[in-house]
Amino acid sequence: MKIFLLALMLVVSCCGVRAQDLAVVNAKVYTSPDSPPVNKASVLIQAGKITAVGRHLTIPPGVKTLPCDGCVVLAGFWNTHVHFMEPKWADAAHLPAEQLTRQLQEMLTHSGFTTVVDLGSDPSNTIALRRRIESGEVAGPHIYTAGIPLYPKDAIPFYLKDAPPSVVAMLGQPATPAEADTLVKRNIALGTDVVKLFTGSILTPSHVVPMRLDIVRAAVEEGHRHGQLVFAHPTNLEGTRVAMEGGVDVLAHAPENLAGIDDAFIAQLVAHHMVMIPTLKLFSQDADIANIRAAVKRFHQLGGPLMFGTDTGFLADYDMGEEYRQLSLAGLNYREVLAMLTTSPAQRFRVSEHKGRVAVGMNGDLTILSADPASGDPSAFTQVRYTVRNGRVIYRSH
Ligand SMILES: [Zn+2]
Structure with a gap:
């Protein structure tokens, strides 16, 4: 039974699972294009979905945290x-x-x-x-x-x-x-x-x-x-x-x-x-x-x-x-x-209930920049530090 469980865990951790847990901590978060940014905020993704957004969140033990000083988080x-x-x-x-x-x-x-x-x-x-x-x-x-x-x-x-x-x-x-x-x-x-x-x-x-x-x-x-x-x-x-x-x-x-x-x-x-x-x-x-x-x-x-x-x-x-x-x-x-x-x-594409904003219930899809587009410099949108899909980091700049 133990061996079976271990084999199952290996399968789950190596492939086939894309939904993950992730916490982005202490970042500037634009929850939507028409909301003011929230400073020093965190985004918690569990099983691929956003479960909490805001300041002073408690991150459950065991959830991976992204090193993210100066990050600007967007959907x-x-x-x-x-x-x-x-x-x-x-x-x-x-x-x-x-x-x-x-x-x-x-x-x-x-x-x-x-x-x-x-x-x-x-x-x-x-x-x-x-x-x-x-x-x-x-x-x-x-x-x-x-x-x-x-x-x-x-x-x-x-x-x-x-x-x-x-x-x-x-x-x-x-x-x-x-x-x-x-x-x-x-x-x-x-x-x-x-x-x-x-x-x-x-x-x-x-x-x-x-x-x-x-x-x-x-x-x-x-x-x-x-x-x-x-x-x-x-x-x-x-x-x-x-x-x-x-x-x-x-x-x-x-x-x-x-x-x-x-x-x-x-x-x-x-x-x-x-x-x-x-x-x-x-x-x-x-x-x-x-x-x-x-x-x-x-x-x-x-x-x-x-x-x-x-x-x-x-x-x-x-x-x-x-x-x-x-x-x-x-x-x-x-x-x-x-x-x-x-x-x-x-x-x-009629998926507004899952995509497009950083809000509870949305897919854990984030684009994380190291520059703030509000600066007026359009190249800020290209300063991508992490790309996250369903809580999984699918690109990191270094
Ligand atoms: Zn074309």
Whole structure:
């Protein structure tokens, strides 16, 4: 019996358990984007859930405490636009766990991301990666995935033309609403969570092909029938308009080509309850970047919700500093950026009861910085000291 128990404990401690106990003591804690910080506060996580937050907490004996002088504790960050499509993720089902953990740290968890949304990759691979993370074998963020995106017929973007033919062959190009419906069903059958459409596909740098409205509608209807959010890559006015009229929920980028996109049109996007992921770093070399920032700010001023996302994984440079700098240049303050990273995506994904705030009952997902974003320096968001998911430290800076 003893041997059996010991074996069980070894199994439990080596793998399979990701929910842990942890105490973060004597830190500055932002419980939500619109609450004042609590100084010298502690956060207690038990069995992966936050069980106490505040000053003068009694930490039960045996609970691991993080050395955390000067720590600034925030709810775990989301990145709502990433991709697991680089060759290093291939065969995620069989790569060594330590390698996957390291790759996830380099790409995502070193920036504090505890939840990410993959907007296009091979679903069989990404779902294998997710399974290994959720089993506790690999330390990483929670992954939502779109699986295979849908493109307009004969309009694969020029920047994907050099992808391996096997990858290009996989990309969905529905010619009819029925085909769109089938492709969405196929993704969902593999275990995907959201739908991704290229409603404005960049065939060549000067030629953007919009998706047919009836095809957008069919894909959106099927996604919504399964309770899924639908994301679109809009590119220009036409690609944004078909997304809006077709019922798409989230613009996966700010429109990059602003011709014809005026305040009245932006107000229509807001009236259609659309959400926008700015991805400003991606456009930071555009001559028009100041106007793209202005369009993001206008959308937000008119009541449009924003979510943080960067196209990381399509962008091979994993540094987040430029995105935070651009959001600051767009006129968003640190509380607005924090909402983009936490409460806003949690609300859209209907998981606000578990994620987005540091409060009792929430998942023990924390992003712990060594600098305070309230300082006004946007790079504070990149000074990640620990990333904690379900009470488990999945990244530490040293
Ligand atoms: Zn992307």
